[in-house]
Amino acid sequence: MIRPIHVALALTCLTSVAYGQNEAALRAAFEGKTVAVKIDMPATSRGVDIYPQNATPLDVRELANRLKEYGTALKPGATAMITKVVVKGKSHIEFQLGGGGFGTFGDMASSSSEVYTPDQGETKAEKALRDSIKAASCCPTRRKQHERELASLRAARERENASAQAQAAQANEAREANLRIKRLESGSRFNIRYREGLTAEAVTPEGVRKALAEYVDFPGPTTVATAAPSGSSSGGFAALKKGQSLKDVEALLGPAATAAEQKEGAIVVMKRTYKKDGMLVTAKFVSDVLIDFTISPQ
Numbered sequence: 001m002i003r004p005i006h007v008a009l010a011l012t013c014l015t016s017v018a019y020g021q022n023e024a025a026l027r028a029a030f031e032g033k034t035v036a037v038k039i040d041m042p043a044t045s046r047g048v049d050i051y052p053q054n055a056t057p058l059d060v061r062e063l064a065n066r067l068k069e070y071g072t073a074l075k076p077g078a079t080a081m082i083t084k085v086v087v088k089g090k091s092h093i094e095f096q097l098g099g100g101g102f103g104t105f106g107d108m109a110s111s112s113s114e115v116y117t118p119d120q121g122e123t124k125a126e127k128a129l130r131d132s133i134k135a136a137s138c139c140p141t142r143r144k145q146h147e148r149e150l151a152s153l154r155a156a157r158e159r160e161n162a163s164a165q166a167q168a169a170q171a172n173e174a175r176e177a178n179l180r181i182k183r184l185e186s187g188s189r190f191n192i193r194y195r196e197g198l199t200a201e202a203v204t205p206e207g208v209r210k211a212l213a214e215y216v217d218f219p220g221p222t223t224v225a226t227a228a229p230s231g232s233s234s235g236g237f238a239a240l241k242k243g244q245s246l247k248d249v250e251a252l253l254g255p256a257a258t259a260a261e262q263k264e265g266a267i268v269v270m271k272r273t274y275k276k277d278g279m280l281v282t283a284k285f286v287s288d289v290l291i292d293f294t295i296s297p298q
Helices: 004-030 060-070 105-110 124-135 140-185 205-212 246-253
Strands: 034-037 048-050 072-074 079-088 092-097 188-193 258-264 267-276 279-286 289-297
Touching: 004 079, 004 205, 048 060, 072 140, 079 258, 079 267, 092 205, 124 140, 188 205, 246 267, 246 279, 246 289
Parallel strands: 048 188
Antiparallel strands: 034 079, 079 092, 092 188, 258 267, 267 279, 279 289
């Protein structure tokens, strides 16, 4: 007899395997590709929440609050690389752009803490002088001398406190400036949320594109299908694939005709062009890895 608990465990395992396979498909379909956003994206790992099943998938007021609190990492028309796609349990899909936004554990661990400098209280020397003033009540000259000494010590202590507070304020201003820069360079993300759980369609590349169609411009096929020129080596154009290293590409196509670099969010994209057998190959690399290319006649 098969017990209900065994059936439930089996179904849970099958569901986990299915979600793992779906996530792998989403990663293969999207990660490493570059898209353009259609809305302002907040500079935080909280990102933008999208509810495809709602009549109004985007809560504009909530987005405005996050933009006001964290600043804008990506403006409409800005391009960013899809750096990570994650299926989070049965509730939502994270679609991370340019690093996914500032605020992850690693970001916080690498950020300096706020500088706090407490005021120095009354010193032992000041307390001793106060006692001396009380004891010298019968000698006005000595009493006035102790009062002057006490006033001098207090003034020196207050100057030191003021100087320490000013230095702390300056350090905190620099810290905040660095944090703002980090936020703006760390990208953002979409959280595609399903209140009643992820559907089979939701965890497909087409489902993700449909959910984000109003907010993201997904490029069409970028590689132009062109017949290889006669006499060209099958080890050239035919062997060119995304994911190859810069070294491998140049082994196939030879040295680059032109080279340039462009920053897209927090990512530095290297652009190279190659001329071979009357054809022009335009390629993009990130960290020396080929992420996109087109082939066209010269």
